[in-house]
Amino acid sequence: MVKTMGHPNREIKQPSAKERFMHALTLVPELVQVEQVIRASFRSDVTAMREIPEYLLALGGKRIRPLLTLLCAKALGAESITQDLTDVAAGIELIHMATLMHDDIIDESPIRRHRPSPYAKYGTAATLLSGDFLLTRAFGLCAKLDDEVIVATEQACIELVEGEALESVLYKERHTVSSSLTIAQRKTASLFRLATYCAAHLVDAPEQTTRAMSTFGESLGIAFQIIDDILDVISDEATLGKKPGLDLAERKPSLVNVLWLDSGDTAAQRLLQPPSACEEEQAWVEISLVQLRSSAVVEQAKELAKSHAERASKALAEALGNDLGALNPAGEALFAVIDFALERVL
DSSP: OEEETTEEEEEEOOOOHHHHHHHHHHTOTTHHHHHHHHHHTTOOSSHHHHHHHHHHHHTOOOOHHHHHHHHHHHHTTOSSOOHHHHHHHHHHHHHHHHHHHHHHHHHTOOEETTEEOHHHHHOHHHHHHHHHHHHHHHHHHHTTSOHHHHHHHHHHHHHHHHHHHHOOOTTTOOOOHHHHHHHHIIIIIHHHHHHHHHHHHHTTOOHHHHHHHHHHHHHHHHHHHHHHHHHHHHSOHHHHSSOTTHHHHHTOOOHHHHHHHHTTOGGGGGGGSOOOSSHHHHHHHHHHHHHHHTSHHHHHHHHHHHHHHHHHHHHHHHHTTSOGGGOOHHHHHHHHHHHHHHHTTO
C-alpha cells in the first residue's frame, strides 16, 4: 500500500501485475498493424486455408510473442516500429499459431479456449495443412529480412520440432526434471527467445545487449511453460479454457508430473501406465488434482518458475543497462510481463 500525495491518511492499492500487463498493451498500439499483417497472410484461393486460421485467431490469446518484440524494441530506444519489426512479430505469431494447430492434432485435443479446437472442428487433414500453410507464410515474412533473422528463425523452428519430438508420454519414457525443462526450453522458450532477439537485432543493439535480451526471452519462456504446467493442476476450466488435469490424463512429461513421480508417491505411479477409458481413471485424475493442489510438488514447481523468472529479470536488467531507475515505460512494462506470469500461480 502507498500513501496518496496530499492525503497522508488515505492509502491506495498499487496496481496488480495484471493491471500493469494490461497497461503494457496500451504502449504498443502497433499490435493492430501486426494483426493486419497476420490476417493478410491468410490470403488463399482455398477456403479452408483462410477459414481455419481465422477461426484460431478469433479464439483470442495474449499475443505475448509479438508484444515482447514491440516492447523490447521500444525499451531499447526505438522511436517507431518499423515494417521489419511488424513483419517479424507477425511471422513469429504465425509460427506459434501453426504449432497450436499441430499440437491439437498430436494431443487429439477437442477444446481450445472454451471452443472446439481447429482439429475438432475441421478435422486432422485440413488442420494439419493449415498449420503448414501458416509456417510457409511465416517464412515468407522472415525471408524479407537479413540473414541473421532467417538463421535465428530456422533455429527456433528446429528447436520447436525437436521439443515436440522429445515430449514422449511418461509410460513410454521416464522423464527427469532436466529433460522436462529441456522440452520447455525447446518447445516454448525458443519462440520467446526469437521474439526478443529479433527486436534487439533489428534496432541495432550492441551484441552484449542482444545476447542479454535473448536470455531474457528464453528464461521467460521456460517460466511461462512451468506456469502452464502448474495451472493445469491448480486452475479451473473457466480460467484454462479446457478441463484441468489433462497433463495427468495424457501422461505428459510436465514438470509437475515429473516432480510428482520423483516424490515417490505411490499414486503417481499410474503416470507410468497407459491411460484407460474406465471410470476409475477419471476418478484417479480428480483425486490426484485435489492431492496435488496442496502438495509440496506444486510448491517445488513454483520455486522453479520463480528461479527462471528471476533469471529473466536479471537478463532484462542487463539488457537495459542495469539502471532500473531510468527505465522508459516500455522497459517497465517488460518487467510487468514477468510479474504477470508469476502472479497467475503465486
